[in-house]
Amino acid sequence: MAKKSYAWFEKSRRTKLLDLAQEQIGTALDTVTLLHKAMESISKAKLDEAKKYVEKLFTVEEEIDHLRTEVFKELSKGAALFADYREDLLHLVKRLDTFADHVKDAARCIIMLGDTKIPEPLWTKTVKMTSTLVDCATALRSSIQNISANPEDAMKGAHKVEEIEAGIDKGYLETKSLFIKYAEQINNGALIIFDDMIEFLEEAADMCADTADYIVTLASSA
Numbered sequence: 001m002a003k004k005s006y007a008w009f010e011k012s013r014r015t016k017l018l019d020l021a022q023e024q025i026g027t028a029l030d031t032v033t034l035l036h037k038a039m040e041s042i043s044k045a046k047l048d049e050a051k052k053y054v055e056k057l058f059t060v061e062e063e064i065d066h067l068r069t070e071v072f073k074e075l076s077k078g079a080a081l082f083a084d085y086r087e088d089l090l091h092l093v094k095r096l097d098t099f100a101d102h103v104k105d106a107a108r109c110i111i112m113l114g115d116t117k118i119p120e121p122l123w124t125k126t127v128k129m130t131s132t133l134v135d136c137a138t139a140l141r142s143s144i145q146n147i148s149a150n151p152e153d154a155m156k157g158a159h160k161v162e163e164i165e166a167g168i169d170k171g172y173l174e175t176k177s178l179f180i181k182y183a184e185q186i187n188n189g190a191l192i193i194f195d196d197m198i199e200f201l202e203e204a205a206d207m208c209a210d211t212a213d214y215i216v217t218l219a220s221s222a
Contacts, residue, residue: 017074017089022144024067024093028100029137030060032204035103036130042110043123054107064100068093088217092144095211099137102204106130109197116190119182125175129168129201136164136208143215151219158212158219168205172198 038053071093075086143157175198183191 020071024096025141027064031057031100031103032133032137035107036134038110039127039130043127047115057107061104068097088214092214095207099204099207102200106197106200109193112193119185129171132168147219154219155216158215161212162209165205165209172202
């Protein structure tokens with residue numbers, strides 16, 4: 001009887017941790033959606049509108065920090081129960097947090113660029129990257145939801161994340177290749193900031209793919 005109760009307690013703890021992780025990626029998804037809207041606005045020279053989306057993004061990001069703290073508290077309570085599972089979940093949560101940090105950094109670049117004139121083809125490519133990043137985060141969210149309920153679908157979702165991330169890598173290279181073509185139309189400072197912004201988007205996508213790897217591990221042991 002004691003053994004059965006122990007198993008129930010472990011399952012309950014895992015479920016609560018996954019719920020918190022799901023809430024974290026849900027909130028992270030809010031940040032990347034706001035980033036995409038800000039990118040669309042700045043590409044149309046609607047600076048004030050872009051700033052409003054970025055301000056909302058910063059507020060949402062604070063909630064992600066709070067959720068991370070809550071997850072760490074839960075992990076400390078279950079430390080003796082499932083060490084390996086705990087370690088994989090810890091990595092997943094940390095990566096979600098880093099993902100949100102990259103999104104926030106990209107948003108800061110939007111503010112720094114302000115009303116600087118950027119050739120339209122560069123904005124078009126970047127807006128496409130953020131749109132695909134939203135798709136990537138959405139697939140990640142669905143995958144996390146299925147870790148306990150449907151591990152097989154969770155793993156399929158994780159592979160979908162990796163496929164979407166490959167599309168962002170392609171967009172990253174295509175955008176970078178335009179720098180040479182339009183270099184003379186952008187001042188050096190703006191080009192550096194724009195380049196940083198592209199790097200942050202690519203790093204956010206990489207973090208999605210890294211997180212998907214841990215989802216596969218967690219789903220395998222669910």
